[in-house]
Amino acid sequence: MSEPVFAPWNDADATPLITFQNVTKKFGEFVAIDDLTLDIFEQEFFALLGPSGCGKTTMMRMLAGFENPSNGAISLSGKNIAGVPPNQRAVNMMFQSYALFPHLSVWENIAFGLKRDGMVKDALNARVDEMLKLTRLEKFARRKPHQISGGQRQRVALARSLAKAPKLLLLDEPLGALDKKLRQDTQFELMDIQEKTGTTFVIVTHDQEEAMTVASRVAVMDEGRIIQVATPEHIYEEPNSVYVADFIGDVNLLTGQAKATGQDTYEIEVPVLGSIFASSARPFSDGQTCHLAIRPEKVAIHAERPSADNAVQGKVLDIAYLGNLSTYHVELPGGQIIKAQSANTRRISRRTFTWEDPVWVSWTATAGVLLDQ
Numbered sequence: 017m018s019e020p021v022f023a024p025w026n027d028a029d030a031t032p033l034i035t036f037q038n039v040t041k042k043f044g045e046f047v048a049i050d051d052l053t054l055d056i057f058e059q060e061f062f063a064l065l066g067p068s069g070c071g072k073t074t075m076m077r078m079l080a081g082f083e084n085p086s087n088g089a090i091s092l093s094g095k096n097i098a099g100v101p102p103n104q105r106a107v108n109m110m111f112q113s114y115a116l117f118p119h120l121s122v123w124e125n126i127a128f129g130l131k132r133d134g135m136v137k138d139a140l141n142a143r144v145d146e147m148l149k150l151t152r153l154e155k156f157a158r159r160k161p162h163q164i165s166g167g168q169r170q171r172v173a174l175a176r177s178l179a180k181a182p183k184l185l186l187l188d189e190p191l192g193a194l195d196k197k198l199r200q201d202t203q204f205e206l207m208d209i210q211e212k213t214g215t216t217f218v219i220v221t222h223d224q225e226e227a228m229t230v231a232s233r234v235a236v237m238d239e240g241r242i243i244q245v246a247t248p249e250h251i252y253e254e255p256n257s258v259y260v261a262d263f264i265g266d267v268n269l270l271t272g273q274a275k276a277t278g279q280d281t282y283e284i285e286v287p288v289l290g291s292i293f294a295s296s297a298r299p300f301s302d303g304q305t306c307h308l309a310i311r312p313e314k315v316a317i318h319a320e321r322p323s324a325d326n327a328v329q330g331k332v333l334d335i336a337y338l339g340n341l342s343t344y345h346v347e348l349p350g351g352q353i354i355k356a357q358s359a360n361t362r363r364i365s366r367r368t369f370t371w372e373d374p375v376w377v378s379w380t381a382t383a384g385v386l387l388d389q
Contacts, residue, residue: 024057033058039088048074050240061210061217063227066237072220076186080109106183112192114173116161123157126175147175167198187219203229236260257389261309268354270308274300288350292326296386310384312355324378332373346377
């Protein structure tokens, strides 16, 4: 029997752990959060993703209690948390800088909050040992922060944040200080720890790959508003707007006028390129401006004209070789660039295509997403 899928947001009877209800936050005349409504569920690993200044950190600071909404309400476990001081919320926050005490050992850093709460000695020792084991830091318990690596310091900060068993852990760009390889390894550790503890994690990041890797759901933000909330695969495969399609991963965008050719099928008249064909369950009226978003991995590249729903000739302008993949930037007759990606599945002594080669790019009518905004 397969495991039930974790998707409380699809369950009408599920009660959210966190609710933002028509929340607006202003700093003077500046609107940082604009009439935002959102539910986050228990045991979710929820990512707030967006460019600098989009409001994601303000949302997190309101959850932590460092800011209060100008309008609207935020509730945690059904209780309005406006005005509740940070130290009285079942919420902990892990900062990008980790904020460890340099003069205390790893063990003492983790124990600090528990000691301040007056936890009895045996329970405190057991809890710190449990946190060290969870974050695989047992061997480093007696070391000071400067005697361990950046990745280990990150785990100390995580252990300290989880020691008090918060209902909600807020992570502000937690992996920003780590190098790429370590960041990728740590992402999986974070997911593993989140699953083991069952704590709800809300992470703020501007790194799309990070959000897509760790999160059960991603909220893509822009200018204080949430543009789309969905699972990573939905965000990637079914973006609701050009903004989301463009913000997440690599995308080709073609703009033209729609004309219905049948049930959910359209002919798009693209200036200079001519007609291309696409399918869409989202309705478009004849003559309506639309945008076709196609991921590079769904575009094939050929030496000869292929038989395909859509085939356009161009020439190779640039090649990005990424080891496992090559991305070809193909210039079309009107100057539009289309990226086509192919997997380098076997070792090759020379490229199939090189700079300035005339090539054809093709994609199916179902490969792209037709968007109206």
